[in-house]
Amino acid sequence: MLTADQLRLWQNTLPFWISLTVVPLALLGAGLGGGWVLILPVYGWVVFSLLDALTGLNEENADLDTPEEDLFWYRFITIIWFPIQFCVIFAMIWWVTHTEHLGTAETLALFFGVGVISGTIGINYSHELMHQKPAIERWMGDLLLASVLYSHFRSEHLLVHHRYVGTPRDPVTARYNEGFHRFFPRVLRQCPESAWKAEAAMLARKGLPAFHPSNPFARYALLQAGFLLLAFLIGGWIGVLLFCFQAFVAIWQLELVNYIEHYGLTRKHLGEGKYEHVRPHHSWNAAQKASNWLLINLQRHSDHHYKPNRRFPLLQTYSAEDAPQLPYGYPIMTALAMVPPAWRRYMNPKVRAWRRQYYPEIDDWSAYKAGTNPLPR
16 A cells, blocks of 8 residues: 555656657557647647646645655656657657558658657756766766757757856847747757867866867767668668658757747846856746646746756746746747747737846846847856
């Protein structure tokens, strides 16, 4: 018999395993074809938007003194996700290249859904894993990123984004008035470069050259090449193209999320390239319950940047007095971001209200909006 404490632990943990529901949905789409191939994007955006409306907000915070052993089943779903995603991706490549069940349009729609899995869940879980110390977790994070050809995200995120968020040196802090369709190509260009420079600088401080074997870019390249080779061996060039397509969809989803998480929010420049420390009000917070289950509390982003190594079950939510609030969960907000005029009409007044609330002493925001403040030292 489970004790009351054990039962409570399972009740709190199980909602975060909701990601497993995408696997039978992927199989359903592949098996039935037709309109069923759209079930994964509908599930991710429409169903979870409705669930957010039905379940409301979760404004409770976990006990920060929770022992590590009580977090095991939270951690476990993130650790086992790579083999699950691996099987889904390559089973789908085998299925569509060895059967004539699906037409071209159905196949593309199906792999768009696979990209929804590897972006919404896979990259998100890799983000959780890369922040942790155990080697098994970091390796699982690396494998998940390699499966979407975006391995440099680990270096860029840990060495650039967290250090320079809200400053002109951070590529993924979306600028005020910057539409997603300008933001997306910009970060695709700037992030690999900034990640490489950060790793090279770290090696230089140790007296080592940029191409030293300890540079993780060598590992990134080998892992990604291995996945591409496997896609070719299973499905030929069609398999490679489908693998790359799902990877692109996953990257698009990641950068959509990056876009909304910090849109228009900047850290105060203190002079001579010095910036204030990162605080909860430098990220948009969202307390929607259902989408936080699917995204393992990623929407509690204010606390993640405030305490980057805090495991997802312990991330805290904040009130409107302490952090800016998104009015809806990520499913609705990312869809809105795809329509830049509607996004600006809705979010720009919120950014201006944030400025008045936290920085009433700043009269001229032009350098912040243009990203022309001095680079941080």
